[in-house]
Amino acid sequence: MSMFRLLLGTIVAATLALSARAETLKLAVGQRGNWDTSVAELGQRAGIFRKHGLDLEILYTAGGGETQQAVLSRSVDVGIAAGTLGVLGAAAKGAPVRIIGAETTGAADLYWYVPASSPIRTVADLAGRTVAFSTVGSSTDTVGRMAQAQHGVAFRMVATGSPPVTFTQAMSGQIDVGWAAAPFGVEALREGKIRTVFRGGDIKAAEDQTIRVLLTHAAILAQKKAALRSFMQAYRETVDAMYADDALLKSYAAFAGIPEEVARQTRDQFFPKAAVDTGRIQGLDAIMADGVRFKFMAAPLTAEQLNQVVALNQLK
Amino acid sequence: MRAGAALFGLVVVAGLVGLVQVAIGAGFIDEYTVPRPMEIAAALPRLVREEHVASRFLVSAAETFAAGALATVVGTALGAALFRWPLLRRSFEPWAAVLAAAPLVLAYPLFLVLFGRSSVTVVVIAFVSALPPVVLQTVSGFSSVRPVLLAVGRSFGLGRRSEFRHVLLPAALPSVFTGLRLALMFGLINVIGVEFLINLGGLGALINDLSERYDLPGTWAAIGFVVLVSVTFFVLLDGGERWLRQRG
Amino acid sequence: MAAATGIGRSTWGLASGPGTAGPRLAAALLLGGGWQALAMSGLLFQDVMPPLQVLAGGLGAVVLDGGFWANAAVTGAELFLALLIGGVAGAAVGLLLGVSAFMSAAFERWITWLGPTPKIILFPVLILLCGVGPGSKVAMGAVSCFFPMVLSTAAAVRGVDPVLLRVARSFRCGPWQTVLKIYLPSTVAPLLNGVRLGFGLALIGVLLAETKLSNQGIGFAVMQAYARFDMPRMYGLLILVVGFAAAVNIALGHGTRLAAGVAAGRDR
Numbered sequence: 004m005s006m007f008r009l010l011l012g013t014i015v016a017a018t019l020a021l022s023a024r025a026e027t028l029k030l031a032v033g034q035r036g037n038w039d040t041s042v043a044e045l046g047q048r049a050g051i052f053r054k055h056g057l058d059l060e061i062l063y064t065a066g067g068g069e070t071q072q073a074v075l076s077r078s079v080d081v082g083i084a085a086g087t088l089g090v091l092g093a094a095a096k097g098a099p100v101r102i103i104g105a106e107t108t109g110a111a112d113l114y115w116y117v118p119a120s121s122p123i124r125t126v127a128d129l130a131g132r133t134v135a136f137s138t139v140g141s142s143t144d145t146v147g148r149m150a151q152a153q154h155g156v157a158f159r160m161v162a163t164g165s166p167p168v169t170f171t172q173a174m175s176g177q178i179d180v181g182w183a184a185a186p187f188g189v190e191a192l193r194e195g196k197i198r199t200v201f202r203g204g205d206i207k208a209a210e211d212q213t214i215r216v217l218l219t220h221a222a223i224l225a226q227k228k229a230a231l232r233s234f235m236q237a238y239r240e241t242v243d244a245m246y247a248d249d250a251l252l253k254s255y256a257a258f259a260g261i262p263e264e265v266a267r268q269t270r271d272q273f274f275p276k277a278a279v280d281t282g283r284i285q286g287l288d289a290i291m292a293d294g295v296r297f298k299f300m301a302a303p304l305t306a307e308q309l310n311q312v313v314a315l316n317q318l319k
Numbered sequence: 320m321r322a323g324a325a326l327f328g329l330v331v332v333a334g335l336v337g338l339v340q341v342a343i344g345a346g347f348i349d350e351y352t353v354p355r356p357m358e359i360a361a362a363l364p365r366l367v368r369e370e371h372v373a374s375r376f377l378v379s380a381a382e383t384f385a386a387g388a389l390a391t392v393v394g395t396a397l398g399a400a401l402f403r404w405p406l407l408r409r410s411f412e413p414w415a416a417v418l419a420a421a422p423l424v425l426a427y428p429l430f431l432v433l434f435g436r437s438s439v440t441v442v443v444i445a446f447v448s449a450l451p452p453v454v455l456q457t458v459s460g461f462s463s464v465r466p467v468l469l470a471v472g473r474s475f476g477l478g479r480r481s482e483f484r485h486v487l488l489p490a491a492l493p494s495v496f497t498g499l500r501l502a503l504m505f506g507l508i509n510v511i512g513v514e515f516l517i518n519l520g521g522l523g524a525l526i527n528d529l530s531e532r533y534d535l536p537g538t539w540a541a542i543g544f545v546v547l548v549s550v551t552f553f554v555l556l557d558g559g560e561r562w563l564r565q566r567g
Numbered sequence: 568m569a570a571a572t573g574i575g576r577s578t579w580g581l582a583s584g585p586g587t588a589g590p591r592l593a594a595a596l597l598l599g600g601g602w603q604a605l606a607m608s609g610l611l612f613q614d615v616m617p618p619l620q621v622l623a624g625g626l627g628a629v630v631l632d633g634g635f636w637a638n639a640a641v642t643g644a645e646l647f648l649a650l651l652i653g654g655v656a657g658a659a660v661g662l663l664l665g666v667s668a669f670m671s672a673a674f675e676r677w678i679t680w681l682g683p684t685p686k687i688i689l690f691p692v693l694i695l696l697c698g699v700g701p702g703s704k705v706a707m708g709a710v711s712c713f714f715p716m717v718l719s720t721a722a723a724v725r726g727v728d729p730v731l732l733r734v735a736r737s738f739r740c741g742p743w744q745t746v747l748k749i750y751l752p753s754t755v756a757p758l759l760n761g762v763r764l765g766f767g768l769a770l771i772g773v774l775l776a777e778t779k780l781s782n783q784g785i786g787f788a789v790m791q792a793y794a795r796f797d798m799p800r801m802y803g804l805l806i807l808v809v810g811f812a813a814a815v816n817i818a819l820g821h822g823t824r825l826a827a828g829v830a831a832g833r834d835r
Contacts, residue, residue: 029699031780036794062699062782065790068531069779076352078694078780093533098351138518138531163436164518167793171428175612177436187796260795298369299532321672328673352691410590413813413820420767420812422774425789426805428798432615452764459760497722500679501764504715507683508768515685526685542688549683553676 026230027058031073033084035063036259037184038245038266038274039107039215040084044258045251046241055237057230066165067215074220075100080227081234082218087290088140090218092299094312099221101314104235104281106215110146110203112184112273117198118174126154126201132179135163135172140297142203142214143182149208150201173197185273189265204273212286224314232318239281246276284313354535362540370525370537372544379510379521380548382438386445386506387552390453391499397450398457398498412458419451424512431517438520445509452501460494461487496560503552511545522548614798625799626806635788635804642773642785643811645701649708649769654762657713661720661761662750675721682714687775694780704776704784711772712765719761723754755826763819770812 034040046052047059062079064070067086074082075098084106094100115134117123123132136143139162147160161178163169166187173181180200191197203209217238224231245251249267256266277283291303304312340356342348366372401408401415424444434440464487472486514523522545529537599619605611606618617625629635664671664678686707693706727750735745777786785804792801 031699034794035791062780063787064780065778066531068533071533072352072691073694073699073780076349076691076695078699089531089533093351096533098533139528140531162518164516165794167796168428168431168517170796171431171612171615172436174614175432175435177431187794260791260797297532298534324669324672325676327669328677331673332677349695352695406586407590410587411594413816414591414594416763416816416820417809417813419764420770420816421809422767422771422805422812424771425774425808426802428615428793432612455760497718500718501715504683508685511683511685512687523685526688538688542684545684546680550680553679 025053025056025058026227027060028081028227028230028234029060029062029079031062031064031070031079031082033064033067033070033082034184036186036261037084037112038186038255038269039112039279041255041258042238042241042245042279043083045245045254046237048254048258049241049244049251051241051244052234052237055233055240057233057237071100071218074218074223077220077223080219080223081231084215085218086141087213087216087287088294088297088299090216091287091291091304091312092294094308095294095300095302095304100312101219101221101224101317102216102284102312103219103224103231103314103318104217104238105213105283105285106217106281107278108213108280108283108285109211109275109278110142110206110209110214111275111278112269113143113146113182113203114185114188114273115147115150115180115182115200115202116173116188116192117180117200118176119196119198121179121198123179123200126150126156129156129158129180129200132158133161134158134180135169135178135182136160137164137169137182138162140293140299142209142212144297145212145214145293146203146206146209147182149206153206153208154201186259186261186265186269189268189273190262193265193268208289212289213284214290216284217281219314224317228317235281235318242276242279242281245270282315284315287313351535354539358536359539359543362534362536363543366525366537366540366544370529370541372522372525372541375521375525376544376548377521378438379507379514379523379545380551382441382445382510382514382521383503383507383548383552385442386449386510387499387503389442389446390449390502390506393446394450394453394498394502395457395495398454399461401454401458402461408458412455415451415454418447419455423448424509424516427513427516436517436519440517441510441513441520444513445506448509449502449506452505453498456494456498456501457491460491460498463494464490492560492563496556499556500553503549503556507545507549507552614796617799617802621799622802622806625801625803627803629800629803629807635807638783638785638788639807639811641701641783642777645704645773645777645784646708646770648705649773650712650762650766652705653709653712653769654716654765656709657716657761657765658720658758660713661717662724662746664717665721665724666750671721675718678714678717682718686710686772687779690776690779693776699780701784704773704781707776708769708773712769715768716761716765719764720754720758723757723761724750726757727753752826752829755829756823759819759823759826763816763823766815766819767812770808774808 030043032040032043043059043061047061052059064073067084067089070082070085071089071093073079074085075093081103090100090102123129134147136147138144144160151157163172163178163181166183169178169181170183170188172178188197192199219231241251245255252266252270253263256263259266287309288303291300294300295303336356339348339353343350343353343355401412427440427444430440430444434443468486468490469482472482477485511523511526514520515527518524518527522541526538526541529541603619606613606616664675689710690703690707693703693710697703697706731749731753732745735749740748774786774789777784778790781787785808789801789804792804
């Protein structure tokens with residue numbers, strides 16, 4: 004029995020073991036190209052998920068509602084960047100959703116801007132103006148109202164939809180103040196085409212709200228618990244790597260199709276590492292209060308219901 | 320016989336709906352993807368009470384009417400012009416055909432810039448989408464008139480204008496009305512679609528809101544109101560066609 | 568005069584010929600000039616209404632990008648299958664409704680009423696049935712073009728000359744023979760016209776589905792371009808889609824003229 008045979012045997016066994024363990028998970032990800040939503044893609048490209056025995060099939064949606072629907076119909080295993088409000092609302096209706104991690108906490112990536120030619124300079128100038136937010140019940144809706152309370156200014160909020168549509172309307176003068184989430188518009192900021200009026204990161208009340216989550220279906224959680232545990236481990240490892248150095252930053256810039264400086268500004272100014280900590284699920288009471296107000300749910304979830312929905316501990 | 324057939328159709332449709340209800344209850348269809356028909360029915364009064372469905376219905380219906388009426392007037396005029404001058408027809412009928420297939424709704428940012436965030440944008444996009452079918456159907460309707468009818472007209476010594484009024488128009492009327500129905504179909508789809516996309520105004524915006532709130536019964540009930548708009552217009556169109564036919 | 572006005576001979580469009588270049592060029596210059604004037608005037612947000620040279624640049628960038636052709640192939644394949652499935656199903660149902668007055672009175676109104684409803688509501692159900700991949704996009708396109716296809720076919724079948732049907736009966740033709748030898752040749756021209764109209768809806772259905780849940784296709788590419796506010800690229804993609812629609816229409820138009828010619832030839 005030569006060393007060679009032993010080595011060969013080990014290699015074959017290891018390869019078999021590794022390929023046998025490579026399980027495929029299907030993901031639905033909202034808002035392709037944002038820093039927080041790119042964890043899966045970057046981790047996949049860097050081989051981190053493969054190291055944990057996972058192959059990811061990543062599909063992109065146009066928003067949180069579709070991400071949630073894809074999970075609920077079990078067409079995908081994991082949904083990334085679904086709005087917490089929507090997920091809790093579905094849970095209140097008895098849908099078998101399970102939150103397996105926080106995706107974004109706080110609103111540091113949001114900012115409100117005006118065209119360079121606008122006379123508006125500070126939040127005080129916003130009195131009586133039209134200010135954009137995406138849709139009723141969204142984080143931009145919440146943060147916009149928080150901003151009014153924090154600064155004691157009353158302005159008119161208008162639902163304008165996604166950042167590109169909002170940008171079109173803001174630059175055409177159809178609305179006074181537009182909203183965006185980095186990296187959208189960061190290049191325009193750098194070029195001086197637009198100017199920030201206030202940022203989500205300045206709004207204290209928003210700091211501790213987990214506005215987007217990772218979710219799965221209760222049945223998938225039961226069937227694929229081991230794979231989901233590996234997934235979350237690999238996810239956390241990728242997040243660490245994204246902030247440790249610039250290797251994944253470059254990968255992100257290439258993936259999102261943006262210049263590297265824009266990518267760096269997005270990470271360093273708009274996404275503090277704490278914002279994408281998957282272990283922090285916070286502010287659910289305030290979120291559920293909004294849920295009742297905006298008719299996402301008839302009443303807040305009971306502690307028992309919450310315990311069932313928020314399934315982080317099951318994957319520890 | 321017509322009443323019997325209509326009843327038969329209704330029974331079959333009701334039966335299918337009932338089948339869906341049973342299938343969801345038995346778990347063959349996921350209840351979190353397709354809501355039970357009974358729940359959808361229960362959501363209808365809730366929508367009327369809480370979501371201002373009546374005014375939204377009127378907004379969508381008005382936008383559809385505006386787009387459809389514009390498409391009809393402009394479309395039949397253009398169609399008649401293309402038929403009257405063969406060179407124009409040979410030049411631009413293909414363009415109308417291409418326009419009919421183009422997904423104009425994807426260029427909605429352009430329309431937003433041109434016409435602002437208002438019902439005008441919705442109506443314009445729906446009008447431009449509904450125009451080509453009307454033009455194409457009008458042209459083909461006039462050109463399919465059987466030659467024997469025109470020969471008869473000429474043997475009576477009819478001038479061009481009389482020929483148009485008394486021979487061409489009545490003979491082409493069924494085709495024109497088909498074009499109107501198509502205009503309505505394209506128009507309404509686009510009105511609801513654009514309202515949904517830019518979250519403005521009538522039933523389309525309501526569907527957007529309800530689906531974001533994961534109110535599945537509500538979303539499907541709102542679709543029901545869209546069908547109601549559709550039914551209203553088609554019943555009116557059918558009545559109009561019958562009245563014109565009777566007038567000769 | 569009858570020949571010149573095309574009366575009695577439905578050409579179903581696309582009969583280009585001598586002299587069309589003039590009016591088309593004039594129209595193109597008018598539209599292009601109008602656009603350029605509006606874009607350069609500074610009256611409107613230039614990013615969304617870019618001058619023609621920027622549009623040309625966007626078009627060039629898209630065409631030279633290898634990824635575009637891969638996406639185009641995916642969408643093209645999905646569209647072809649959608650038209651095939653929706654077209655055949657629609658024609659079959661339309662034939663039934665056209666032939667049977669009873670079935671028409673029973674069901675045609677439901678098809679008409681349900682036609683203008685947004686089919687995108689069915690997309691989650693289609694994902695359930697056909698998976699998250701291209702299958703659900705094909706299904707979306709098929710469902711979208713089914714309805715106009717049914718109505719066009721039914722109208723076309725009802726328009727078949729009753730004389731021909733009596734001739735068929737006098738020859739004691741069976742149902743299949745009647746369909747193949749009478750209905751099909753007489754209706755193939757309006758049928759293709761129905762396909763043309765259904766094509767637009769199928770295209771929109773497939774593209775919309777690709778914006779909802781996907782990772783490939785032209786609809787996906789358009790959404791990505793718009794999300795980054797890369798308007799030249801988005802317009803480049805849209806121009807190419809319209810160009811593709813034009814090409815398909817020309818092909819369908821030639822097919823229709825051929826079929827109409829064959830049918831007319833048979834009538835002589």
